[in-house]
Amino acid sequence: MTDSLNSFLFSTPEMTRVFSPQAQVRAMMRFEWALTCALEKHGLAEPESGSVLQSLLDASFVDVDSLQREARDAGNIAIPFVRQLTAVVKTLDERPSRAIHLGATSQDILDSALVLQMHNALNLLNHEIERLDQAMIRQVHAHRDALLTGRTWLQPGPPITLGLKLAGTLASLRRNRDRIHSAAQHAMVLQFGGAVGTLASLGTSGVAISAELAQILGLREPDLPWHTQRDNLVEMVQVLAVLTGSLAKLAHDIALLMQSEVGELSEGNAEGRGGSSTMPHKHNPVACAAVLAIHARMPGLVTTMLHAMPQEHERGLGLWQAEWEIVPEAFRLASAALAYSIDMAENLQVDAARMLANFDDLRGLTLSEAVSTALAPKIGRTAAHEILRKATAHATGEKQHLRDVLKQLPEVTAHLSSVAIDRLMDPRAYLGSAQRFIARVLGEADAES
Amino acid sequence: MTDSLNSFLFSTPEMTRVFSPQAQVRAMMRFEWALTCALEKHGLAEPESGSVLQSLLDASFVDVDSLQREARDAGNIAIPFVRQLTAVVKTLDERPSRAIHLGATSQDILDSALVLQMHNALNLLNHEIERLDQAMIRQVHAHRDALLTGRTWLQPGPPITLGLKLAGTLASLRRNRDRIHSAAQHAMVLQFGGAVGTLASLGTSGVAISAELAQILGLREPDLPWHTQRDNLVEMVQVLAVLTGSLAKLAHDIALLMQSEVGELSEGNAEGRGGSSTMPHKHNPVACAAVLAIHARMPGLVTTMLHAMPQEHERGLGLWQAEWEIVPEAFRLASAALAYSIDMAENLQVDAARMLANFDDLRGLTLSEAVSTALAPKIGRTAAHEILRKATAHATGEKQHLRDVLKQLPEVTAHLSSVAIDRLMDPRAYLGSAQRFIARVLGEADAES
């Protein structure tokens, strides 16, 4: 049984596994195994020690209950873990047990294990991002010409296309991908410093063993240990929060366009999805809600990570510990946000006819800028703006089409023929550079032509 | 196995149980049972329906795995819960199944169940607060005269007593207790509004059934349903965060006084507590660290609760869901912070000799204010302050006792005799109203005399 019945909204099964207790002890075990191998290579552990520990890589020997019980006094799980590991190794062979954890301190194993888990987590995320990228590309292609009301301040404006709107998210997704890539390069780094960051218990071999250890684990070696310099870790959580913010932008827009009064887009409506316990007719935007819920939680995680930065001297008093559940939570939330976004992007329902009908319902009002721009060279922008402000107010009040109002205004017809007015009222003729922008985002060969 | 190996720091077993999946489905079951009873009383459910549901109050019929699986599509766990409940009731008796959940919507059961869980959580918290209060009273009594260096900006100042310092925390604890009490009164309120807050499916009986339901559950009835007015819930999380902040103030001070260079206070050092995986001599302030870690996480929870307030119309889209895991987390963290604080308060080690020695090590410098205050009426505050600024700089530079420096200064000895200077250098004579303040906090009869 899981710890929270509501976690279904806030993680994916895959990411939950990456940060499960079992995965954590396996990552810790991996660190101890690699350390023993490195020590062995430099003559600080008995020959064959590494292979003895290798047989324990699945960490199935760990008694989690006693681990947690002892952790309450020890202050962390590394101390009882090393104790359990040493005990089990001794039952196999006494000699390898002598060098277990040599040179390391609790934070080394906990931080490095976290980095190893993050490595797996990033693989998952990158796969999800790639899948979302592909789905978004398809949707941008599919709807590049689909006319949609542009909306500012939740009020209607000139037309855009659905493809342009989605291209904005696609472009942000790529920036987020780059940020995550960059943060991952910073964060995939070994922590190994011993008690206070000097590796003193390894004498003069510290640097060599550190290099060996990093290589075995497939991590970068830092210039110096980072036990109380947490910036890379904070950066990692921050880029996940920004990614989630970008996804929330999309979810927010879809939820708004899914309102029955708008009805232009919809989440895919799989059977049984988004029902209500009391309202038979409901089709709720479950995926949008999940992404928005996740977005509301991410800033809190970043807050804690930033708050926790000024860790005292060579090991923090509380602030290090504050990170422990936050970093996994950030990955779980980001992964769920991506999964729900993929679902939305792959199954998006578009009602192009409604999009057009909604635009037409505005009776040309939202093309007021087109007319004012056409008038401006003749009478100046301020005067043109004022004429249109009055004309649109009149059209609104009288529920007339702006076209018809304009054709009655001498100050307009003096400069624009009836045909010109009709042309200005064609939304397809007022899309400006939309297609050029889309082509750029899609990286099309002629984007810059 | 638990979801996080590090949760040992961030909850108590009791509070974990209050918000466990089992406890949550029991609370949901309690709501449905009470609703059926209320409906039955008003003729909207078949006779004996309530007693059929009563037999299911332990909610052991719930299949959590399928609950979670279905929740992913349904968007919440209430819908599959009601489905499972209806199915199991039908196996017992068809008639009571007809009125299950009548009048209610998913949010009614989820919100009210949360309130019922919070009710239990508050009982736990109040018990912990009471225990901490008692321990703090004992410590204030025990150390009301124990001289301690006052410290501002982490620099030494005039003396206080340890009792005074602890009385500050005791007074804040009472304010926090009052705030929690007040927030609890606001939050222990039924949510029951049906689909959109009108209880329309109950016809004209809505208000009567709502009153009955509140009474059965032991909750207050609100003026109107609060499905998208979340202020009481936010307040609850906020008062827990303030409580934790006050506890962190104490933990921070203890950790600072526990530094080996200060060595005045110490957490109790139970056998095996606060060791290091590599440094045999270590005795780490594990409890202080836990409280400070918790404090670093609380603001993030409050942030999410506030962020989530503007829930749309008659049910939020994501913002309601954002609260689900936050409220339980706030209670778990607060409970753990209290448990660690109780441990500290009950087992506090005080080294009164070291407290005095540290004060004496400052060679009278921190009594500069006493002298300057004595001189001021004679030569003015500014001149007195300046004399002492120079005298203390001289004493620091020459590593002399301030007393000896002062006795060499004609501008001082012109106004103060040697005996007077000695008296001014007596820290016990420079405690001002400390005892009066302590007496007030302890509510002693003569506090105001």
Place this chain on the structure above:
Amino acid sequence: MTDSLNSFLFSTPEMTRVFSPQAQVRAMMRFEWALTCALEKHGLAEPESGSVLQSLLDASFVDVDSLQREARDAGNIAIPFVRQLTAVVKTLDERPSRAIHLGATSQDILDSALVLQMHNALNLLNHEIERLDQAMIRQVHAHRDALLTGRTWLQPGPPITLGLKLAGTLASLRRNRDRIHSAAQHAMVLQFGGAVGTLASLGTSGVAISAELAQILGLREPDLPWHTQRDNLVEMVQVLAVLTGSLAKLAHDIALLMQSEVGELSEGNAEGRGGSSTMPHKHNPVACAAVLAIHARMPGLVTTMLHAMPQEHERGLGLWQAEWEIVPEAFRLASAALAYSIDMAENLQVDAARMLANFDDLRGLTLSEAVSTALAPKIGRTAAHEILRKATAHATGEKQHLRDVLKQLPEVTAHLSSVAIDRLMDPRAYLGSAQRFIARVLGEADAES
């Protein structure tokens, strides 16, 4: 010239004045004047000292530029302020200058001055809240019967009335008023402790002078000084954040109902309000935007206040300072949120016809629950829900009115006559307890009848 051109959105002129530099030095001056009076009364200041300082209550002698310059080294503005005050008093009369600031430390004057400013700020807020309350009462009355689509998850549901929706905000406003009142009672408290909270430099007169000082300033006297116990201050900022969250809920709903596709409500459209620099037809919800912007900033302020709680020993190192600009900012933002909300509440435009038309456009779908509730006693809730789920899907697909679909379904007509179906399709008959809830919030005599 102001420091930020965008501050027009984020304060009111009145609240800006309460926390202006001039008002701050006046509040500091008020503290020093009152302290001198209290000292004089107890023989610790020369006779007539108080009246000398009284002549300086407007603090016009302060040279702000040098105050700020010196503050950079001093670490706060109190030190140079006391210096300037002492100098100016000396030019008037040497004797009163001797006792200036006696017994106090920088934090005493800064904290108590802040409390005095908060006192004025609370008066402003309470006045704004009262005005908003009156406006909301009028709107609830005016629209208590105005039928409106209930909306959950941004999808349509059964009907409510606009009065019921607004009553929800009115009820939350009263809860917020109570919270602010309670927090104000906690926070309107003198800070006076001297160097380390013992008032040692006042000898045995500390408590008496403290009581006198509190009385002169019209503040409550605390049990003991609260220099590093900041919970009351944090509570104050928190209740302002919750208030703002409740106002943001209203603003969010209005902005959504103001979408052209919904068009049910609108901010008042004063001439020139909410225009666009390029789109002549625009009428932007400027007030809604302001409230939502403010809401997005408040959680950050609360975060800082909570973060800053564990202030070291007898005076914090940085965390106290972190509060300085946050508390005024919280009041400014809250005041602006109220002002914009008052504007919205007083000038709300309601298009009741559109509200009704939008409901009718849903072709009875949102009354599915009414029918399912009517069927349930006959065939069970699950079966009824399933019939309606299919009927509404059919009605949606075929763009038929639900009424007409239902009349074609034998499993419905077997239980419900055509007349009964028509009655179930009347939204006015499906408002449940809405009027009772409204009456309760309005405190109407017959609310509980």
Place this chain on the structure above:
Amino acid sequence: MTDSLNSFLFSTPEMTRVFSPQAQVRAMMRFEWALTCALEKHGLAEPESGSVLQSLLDASFVDVDSLQREARDAGNIAIPFVRQLTAVVKTLDERPSRAIHLGATSQDILDSALVLQMHNALNLLNHEIERLDQAMIRQVHAHRDALLTGRTWLQPGPPITLGLKLAGTLASLRRNRDRIHSAAQHAMVLQFGGAVGTLASLGTSGVAISAELAQILGLREPDLPWHTQRDNLVEMVQVLAVLTGSLAKLAHDIALLMQSEVGELSEGNAEGRGGSSTMPHKHNPVACAAVLAIHARMPGLVTTMLHAMPQEHERGLGLWQAEWEIVPEAFRLASAALAYSIDMAENLQVDAARMLANFDDLRGLTLSEAVSTALAPKIGRTAAHEILRKATAHATGEKQHLRDVLKQLPEVTAHLSSVAIDRLMDPRAYLGSAQRFIARVLGEADAES
């Protein structure tokens, strides 16, 4: 007069100027000038229009009071700014006035002006970072061998050197520099999209004019406008927050080492710096406090930026506005944190004798790990750890030097000679890889040898 007397702590004069009202209107003016030039080049503005606007680049024509007054109704300052600009241009020459703002919307000018201001802000920050980097390099060099107690959990551990501790901050500073550089590259990008991001009012010339405009302003052109994709801006604030967190780590350590009981380091004590209004002897860590205060405020700004990401459709309703005062604040705070850190780094007072004396005061306890490591190969790590745990407890209890205790223990002397024990008690021999780590951070040629 400034808006806040406490702002002296929270900005530098230079950064205050970058985000002053005057600088903002100049940046807006720069945008309008550049736009006019671009339009002119493409025949959309009259010849010589650019040079007319060029004469107004100092924006001295702006009436700030009326700007702010009108902004309250307009919702932003761009609309009245364009009005004032147009009016003043008309007084010079009517023709250029016709094309002012053509193609642009309010957000284009406000966002792009912000980017231009950020460009100047980044120049300032980079200069400060460079200066801090140089100061830190000097300090690392100067103190690379200075022995210092390593401290974990605020408890003493094995030795490090001050150089190693400072090298940790130096390394983080470089990572922060890289992050800021990367964020700057992302953020220094033109915003130009017109009403809804299509540049429709420029017909087919949109992309060409956008490119021209970007070139004139020295900004990167984005693939498409980013009006509601705010990730780059959020990233910018985030990297400033991380920088501040790293600086707070240093400030926190210095403040702790500056405690009188530790007394190892000190901020520079310029005359008059860090005094107290009541305690003549005080020398407060003013710069540390300022950095820590700033650190407590930064997470709140990041919270708001993240919260504000899901901006609706083609222009946000409130969330965009929420950013307006946050971005400048983040730069001001970061700049002040750097300035205080430079002050600390350039004037750091180091008491190397005290550092050594403090270490010696621990009577060898903190070298327990050295002995346990030496014993481990002979008797196993667990047994060795246990012997030392007891020996250190004994030494603590009896106030003996660990050396002397060890020499009395047969289980130790069986494996270690008296000379060997003495050597193990030499802290200089227990610095492990400290020098190698320092050399790496300093980029010394032989660092990897």
